[in-house]
Amino acid sequence: MMPYLTAMPILLPAVAAALIFVVRPMQLQRTIALGTLFALAAIAATMIITVDVHGIHTVQMGGWDAPIGITLVADRLSTVMLFVSSIVLFAVMWYGISQGLRDGDEDDPVAVFLPVYMLLSMGVNLSFLAGDLFNLYVGFEVFLVASYVLLTLGASPGRVRAGIGYVMVSVASSMVFLFALALIYASVGTVNMAQVGIRMEEIPTGTRAAIFATLLVAFGIKAAVFPLDAWLPDSYPTAASLVTAVFAGLLTKVGVYAIIRMRSVVFTDGSLDTLLMWVALLTMIVGIMGALAQNDIKRLLSFTLVSHIGYMIFGIALTSVQGLSGAIFYAIHHILVQTSLFLVVGLIERQAGSAQLRRLGSLIYTSPLVAILYFIPALNLGGIPPLSGYLGKVMLIQAGAQQGTWLAWVLIAGAVVTSLLTLYAMILVWSKAFLRDRSDAPEGEVALARPSNLADRYSTTTMAEREDPGRVPVGMMASTALLVAASLSITVLAGPISDVTDRAAQSAQDQSIYRDAVLHPDPDNPTRRPEKFLEPTLDDAPSDSQTNRPTTGGER
Numbered sequence: 338m339m340p341y342l343t344a345m346p347i348l349l350p351a352v353a354a355a356l357i358f359v360v361r362p363m364q365l366q367r368t369i370a371l372g373t374l375f376a377l378a379a380i381a382a383t384m385i386i387t388v389d390v391h392g393i394h395t396v397q398m399g400g401w402d403a404p405i406g407i408t409l410v411a412d413r414l415s416t417v418m419l420f421v422s423s424i425v426l427f428a429v430m431w432y433g434i435s436q437g438l439r440d441g442d443e444d445d446p447v448a449v450f451l452p453v454y455m456l457l458s459m460g461v462n463l464s465f466l467a468g469d470l471f472n473l474y475v476g477f478e479v480f481l482v483a484s485y486v487l488l489t490l491g492a493s494p495g496r497v498r499a500g501i502g503y504v505m506v507s508v509a510s511s512m513v514f515l516f517a518l519a520l521i522y523a524s525v526g527t528v529n530m531a532q533v534g535i536r537m538e539e540i541p542t543g544t545r546a547a548i549f550a551t552l553l554v555a556f557g558i559k560a561a562v563f564p565l566d567a568w569l570p571d572s573y574p575t576a577a578s579l580v581t582a583v584f585a586g587l588l589t590k591v592g593v594y595a596i597i598r599m600r601s602v603v604f605t606d607g608s609l610d611t612l613l614m615w616v617a618l619l620t621m622i623v624g625i626m627g628a629l630a631q632n633d634i635k636r637l638l639s640f641t642l643v644s645h646i647g648y649m650i651f652g653i654a655l656t657s658v659q660g661l662s663g664a665i666f667y668a669i670h671h672i673l674v675q676t677s678l679f680l681v682v683g684l685i686e687r688q689a690g691s692a693q694l695r696r697l698g699s700l701i702y703t704s705p706l707v708a709i710l711y712f713i714p715a716l717n718l719g720g721i722p723p724l725s726g727y728l729g730k731v732m733l734i735q736a737g738a739q740q741g742t743w744l745a746w747v748l749i750a751g752a753v754v755t756s757l758l759t760l761y762a763m764i765l766v767w768s769k770a771f772l773r774d775r776s777d778a779p780e781g782e783v784a785l786a787r788p789s790n791l792a793d794r795y796s797t798t799t800m801a802e803r804e805d806p807g808r809v810p811v812g813m814m815a816s817t818a819l820l821v822a823a824s825l826s827i828t829v830l831a832g833p834i835s836d837v838t839d840r841a842a843q844s845a846q847d848q849s850i851y852r853d854a855v856l857h858p859d860p861d862n863p864t865r866r867p868e869k870f871l872e873p874t875l876d877d878a879p880s881d882s883q884t885n886r887p888t889t890g891g892e893r
Contacts, residue, residue: 342387342409343411345380346419349373353825354455365435370451374427374458378734381420389837395468404529408468408855411867413841414665415465418594421839422587424823425676428816429583430625437581444688448491452622457483457583463590468855470521470528473595475515477559481507484588487580490571499575506558506568511876515554520548534603534848540607545588551603552817553596553613560592562650563620566643570627573642574635578683585642585674589805590668593649597664600653601845602852613805614744621647621755631834634692636680637762638675641718644755645671646734649749655736661842663732666835670725670827674714677820681711684817685770687809694766697777704809708771715724715767717824719760723738730756732835733858 352371357366388394388411398407433450467473481504489500510846524544525536535580537545554565560567569589573581624644631637649671651803652664686692688704701708717724737745737752827834844850 340655341408342380342384343394343466344398346377346423346466347409347459348352349380350455350459350462353395354452356368356458357452357455366420366451367610370430371434373419374423374430377458377462378420378423378427381416381423381543383410384416385413385837386422388835389840390697391558393850395855404469404532404856407472408529409466410851410855411466412470412851412854413837414594416846417665417669417837417841418465418590419462422461422590423822425583425586425672426454426461427718428820428823429586429676430454430684431819432582432683432813434577435810441543441854443641447863449486452485453486456480457487459611460504461591462479462566465594469530470518470533472622474511477514478511479482480588480591482510484584488576488584489631490577490580496575497574502574504567506572510555510558513551513558517548517551517555520551529603529855530598532850534605535852537603538605542606545604545606546608546704549599550610550612552599552604553609554593556595556599557616559589559594560646561589561643562616562646563886569637569643570636573639574633575847576633576687578679578884580641582676582679582683585639585679586672589642589646590672593646593653593664593668596650597661597845600656601661602848605763605791607656610654611744612654613650614748617647617650617654618748618751619647620644620650620753625755625758625762629758629765634685634694634766636678637751637766639676639758641762642675643760645675645878646720647755648730648752652736653715653741653751655745657734657736657740657840658846659739659838660733660736661845662835662838663729663736665838665841666725666732669838670717670824670836672728673820673824673827674717676710677714677824678718678815680813680817680820681707681714684809684813687813689770689775697770698773699771701771707809710814710821711771712767713821714824717762718758719763719799720756721760723828725824726756728828728831739893787845789804 349593350373355370356369360366369454393410393412395411398409398410435456457480460476460478460483462476463479464473464476467476485500485504485507488503489496518528521533523535524540527533527536540548557565558568573584576584580787621644624647625641628637628640628644631640645667649664650666652667655661678760682692684707685697687699688707689697689700691697717726718731720726722728727833734749734752737749757886
């Protein structure tokens with residue numbers, strides 16, 4: 338059963354995208370999209386339980402044993418990321434469908450939105466499950482193409498400009514990734530991550546560090562770490578709020594996940610850990626300083642997104658089980674909180690006609706529910722106890738103190754300062770957009786004619802001239818509330834979740850577990866050594882009668 342479940346997060350979105358293109362009734366298309374994402378959440382939850390109990394599961398596509406064939410790997414880390422991402426994808430789809438039902442679809446390219454969103458889901462899931470570097474690259478490219486289409490929905494000049502910049506940066510990242518793949522294959526003759534990790538131990542330290550640095554550049558661009566983050570605040574705020582939400586919540590975390598996987602499976606010597614710690618510090622500080630200078634809430638949140646990626650890089654760089662567990666826990670927290678905050682911005686745009694702080698005020702009186710939906714994740718992002726943002730930061734600070742080096746203490750100080758400044762930025766938005774009387778805002782009478790989250794059809798007007806001000810679809814509110822509740826559940830279930838992240842970090846840190854699971858496709862012969870597969874030949878290929886049969890490898 339598990340081998341088929343492992344392939345479902347990739348196959349189901351692809352099939353759903355094809356069906357949406359074929360069927361005509363819009364209601365049926367929406368049902369297919371929502372049903373698929375709900376099914377993915379259920380499958381991911383089942384995979385977490387199965388993997389946590391029975392260990393790593395692998396699927397060798399087409400019946401070819403690793404390292405020759407395409408390997409999908411489901412371990413604690415990948416299944417946790419799959420489950421959290423499926424929740425976000427479902428909630429954002431619900432949000433977008435509710436928006437489309439309210440505003441109508443005659444002017445919006447929603448016929449493109451639904452299948453492209455499914456392909457984005459497929460690319461993200463493939464990136465989490467890929468057991469070889471080439472298919473990790475394929476996953477990146479699938480969601481790159483999908484994300485460009487989503488980013489430019491509405492085809493306004495600003496969105497097309499931002500989309501072109503985003504694509505140029507992403508293509509540069511992909512070229513660097515391909516160059517790194519060429520270096521890896523030239524050095525070790527394979528791209529299977531488990532086998533690359535074994536063979537990399539025989540490569541000179543300098544060569545190994547150079548290859549890892551090249552990969553860090555590719556993944557660092559996608560994760561938006563300093564100094565490779567300048568593209569993000571210019572690209573994300575121009576997109577529709579629901580698109581920005583899913584980008585902020587997921588796409589940067591795919592880059593973080595790739596860094597975790599490379600550091601724990603392939604490049605295990607820690608030669609670049611000091612560099613990663615400096616990158617983490619500068620990402621935290623530079624990002625939050627940029628946030629404090631913003632007047633637009635979307636840009637402010639985009640800079641806080643960059644800043645808090647630094648916490649995850651901090652945990653990775655500590656190279657301890659406690660540090661990696663903290664990084665995974667914080668990634669789970671940040672995916673849910675950051676996505677919910679961007680969805681709240683979409684609600685604010687509908688309620689008040691703008692996301693500019695100079696034009697906002699009195700929202701706590703005109704829309705108290707929106708105020709609550711902002712206040713909870715804002716405090717969570719700022720690290721107010723006992724919320725999950727506070728718990729994740731405490732885990733990382735304890736891991737840094739346990740390491741005890743002077744650089745670790747510098748990182749701890751930077752993390753504390755960043756947390757305080759994040760709280761200040763969140764309270765600044767609260768005081769200006771929610772508590773201040775709108776008449777006191779410098780541009781309080783200026784709004785947007787008809788805010789929409791799927792197309793850029795805005796025109797400047799006054800609040801008195803706006804059509805149907807303040808009417809927010811119930812589905813948009815409910816989907817945002819779902820993510821806020823999910824982020825709160827991390828606090829309530831912090832103990833069990835941290836236990837899972839601890840076990841995920843332990844298995845990730847023990848390279849032999851991952852390597853044995855991938856390179857031992859025969860569970861009935863646990864004594865087979867990974868070295869048997871170091872020099873694959875055509876004799877290792879299966880016969881015709883053995884093809885098209887998935888095989889599994891368990892944790893040894």
